[in-house]
Amino acid sequence: MTPQGPRTYQWHLTADGTAIKAYPKALDHSNPQQETPNGLKYLRYATTRRLALTDLYAVEDALDASAARYERVARAVALTGVVGLAAMICGWIVLPAIGVDGDWTQALRVTSIPVLAAGVAGVMFTPPSMRRSINRIRTEGGLDVSEPRVLREDEALALLHAPGTVSGPAIESGTR
Numbered sequence: 627m628t629p630q631g632p633r634t635y636q637w638h639l640t641a642d643g644t645a646i647k648a649y650p651k652a653l654d655h656s657n658p659q660q661e662t663p664n665g666l667k668y669l670r671y672a673t674t675r676r677l678a679l680t681d682l683y684a685v686e687d688a689l690d691a692s693a694a695r696y697e698r699v700a701r702a703v704a705l706t707g708v709v710g711l712a713a714m715i716c717g718w719i720v721l722p723a724i725g726v727d728g729d730w731t732q733a734l735r736v737t738s739i740p741v742l743a744a745g746v747a748g749v750m751f752t753p754p755s756m757r758r759s760i761n762r763i764r765t766e767g768g769l770d771v772s773e774p775r776v777l778r779e780d781e782a783l784a785l786l787h788a789p790g791t792v793s794g795p796a797i798e799s800g801t802r
Contacts, residue, residue: 636797637682641790645671645682645769646782648797666797668782672770679794685767692763696756703752707745713738 635649651663717734721727761771777785785791 634797635686637679637686637794638786639677639679639682639792640785641788643673643676645673645677646777646785647671647682647774648782648786650797665779666782668777668779669774670777670782670785671774672772673768674765674770675768677768679792681768683794685763685769688763688767689760692756692759696752696759699748700752703745703748705745707742707749710738710740710742710745714742 635647638646638648640646647669648666651665651667713734717731717738721731721734764771786793
């Protein structure tokens with residue numbers, strides 16, 4: 627499905643069936659004084675089957691939905707870890723230091739350990755799970771799961787202007 631809202635990327639299919647994704651170059655965040663570079667960055671993806679542009683935009687939609695889902699999961703597991711750590715600090719350090727050392731403190735100590743462990747485990751296992759999800763979405767969408775190849779601008783433009791190349795909707799104005 628082609629996105630209806632503003633796009634910050636554009637897909638192209640070359641005559642040989644490879645897919646090229648174009649998007650604006652990003653700011654180098656290691657140098658805050660640097661201005662945002664002009665132009666586009668081009669990634670070339672190998673395909674595992676013949677694709678249509680709608681297939682590529684559907685992959686993007688699925689990747690966006692997956693990223694949103696994993697962002698929520700990552701926040702939840704990080705919050706779980708923080709709550710477990712806070713409960714552990716309260717149960718083992720703060721409450722005994724102020725003289726509160728009863729059944730409540732013991733319960734807090736006992737429950738804080740598995741909550742912290744669940745948060746740490748979630749933080750450890752969420753990124754690999756997301757990577758597998760991204761690879762699955764790309765594979766089901768017909769893209770090769772190997773890393774895309776960055777194209778030089780002149781090489782990309784030669785492929786995009788070659789006979790038989792089909793381009794998707796243009797990138798929204800103001801992003802070039």
